[in-house]
Amino acid sequence: MQAEKVDYLIIGAGIIGMQLAGQLREKMPGKKILLLEKEADAACHSSGRNSGVLHAGFYYTADSLKARFTRDGNLALKKYCRDNGLALNECGKVVVACDETELGALFELEKRGKANGVDVRFIDERELAEIEPNARTFKKALYSPTTATVDPVEICASLKGRLLASGVRILFSEGYRERVGENIVKTTKGRLIEAARLINSAGLYADRIARDFGFSKKYVIIPFKGVYLKYSGAAAPVKVNVYPVPNLKNPFLGVHYTVTVDGQVKLGPTAIPAFWRENYAGFDNFSPGELLETAGYASLLFLKNSFGFRSLAFEEIRKYYKPFFVGLGLRLVKKLDGAGFNQWTRPGIRAQLLNTETFELVQDFVVEGDKFSTHILNAVSPAFTGSFPFTEWIMYNL
Secondary structure, three states: OOOEEEEEEEEOOOHHHHHHHHHHHHHOOOOOEEEEOOOOOOOOOHHHHOOOEEOOOOOOOOOOHHHHHHHHHHHHHHHHHHHOOOOEEOOOEEEEOOOHHHHHHHHHHHHHHHHOOOOOEEEEHHHHHHHOOOEOOOOEEEEEOOOEEEOHHHHHHHHHHHHHHHOOEEEOOOOEEEEEEOOEEEEOOOOEEEEEEEEEOOHHHHHHHHHHOOOOOOEEEEEEEEOOEEEOOOOOOOOOEEEEOOOOOOOOOOOEEEEOOOOOEEEEOOOEEOOOOOOOOOOOOOOHHHHHHHHHHHHHHHHHOHHHHHHHHHHHHHOOOHHHHHHHHHOOEOOOOHHHEEEEOOOEEEEEEEEOOOOEEOOOOOEEEOOOEEEEOOOOOOHHHHHHHHHHHHHHOO
16 A cells, blocks of 8 residues: 655644644645544544633643643633633632641742743732632732633634644544554554654554654653543632642642633542543443553552652542542632532543653653654643743754
8 A cells, every 4th residue: 555645744633733734834835744543523522522721821840842832822822712702700719828838838839930931920819709709718819810721622623623724634533553664653453654744643542653754752751640520510619720739740720620711610620540541431431451550550659659659549539439539629719519510411521641760750741852852741731821822942953
């Protein structure tokens, strides 16, 4: 079979892959661009299942890629929503402290935010009551007025429509199978594609594809399942996103309240270690090989207790017990109708990169590659927020 020749082959039609395709089309209109997507539609995984929060950029150290791309991405995605008539809820966010022991981390977040050029400031309990009457804190809280929420599915559908209108080809229900030549790949339908340049933005499977090209030698993706409880009571408990002070040693932000783009409130998420990469529900997409791989790394993390994995795992498992889960949310507010949180949302899987040499979760974005291929290995939260400037940076470094 003769290989089809393209200038650019992008694997994965999440927000990163689609943004890259769009920027390539804009900057190189004469090039042949092909997007390969194993699902029947775009953004079926992380890009379409995330919280929809546009983060401000104060969680990350100033020397990180996340700091820069989150701050700039927040502005860029808001502009995209306004320019294209897409839903946008500029509700803001408060980070509250439960006791005096959390004030140190709260001050660190404020310091990072200022260093990153983010609009964030301390407020006292009186000011907090004006912004979000139901939130409670110990002496101080952190206020982020630029945090907002969007509909990630709506944004991704808009990006897909623009791509197709511009002439970019997307092969749906056809994924990457293997590399069969220096710059030739075979798809799951047996198609051969010869690409002058390949970009791997395959999310949960980015590390495996990267290994076929000699990259991701010290990394593996460990899946973590995130799910929220949606509130359906009479009156919404909050009108502003309310977050706890996070453990800065790991990339998870803790159970919090998210006000969605249409004003609904959800509590979560979990960060439960998943058994295989697409372990959304029951035995859907079950893979014995992935189960063995994930269980093996989870066992090692448990034995080594890297980044406090044991306590993290035990607490996450307890979140399946709804009263415990809701109880974590009760710590952040003055009053709560716990019974109103009675519907689990569609779960998402976080494609979290693990360094197999240090056994630490990788906190920042990671991209590897050479003159032929580029591999986006760690595009985790807040990758949706940072997607526009992140992909510009990747384009600059191609």
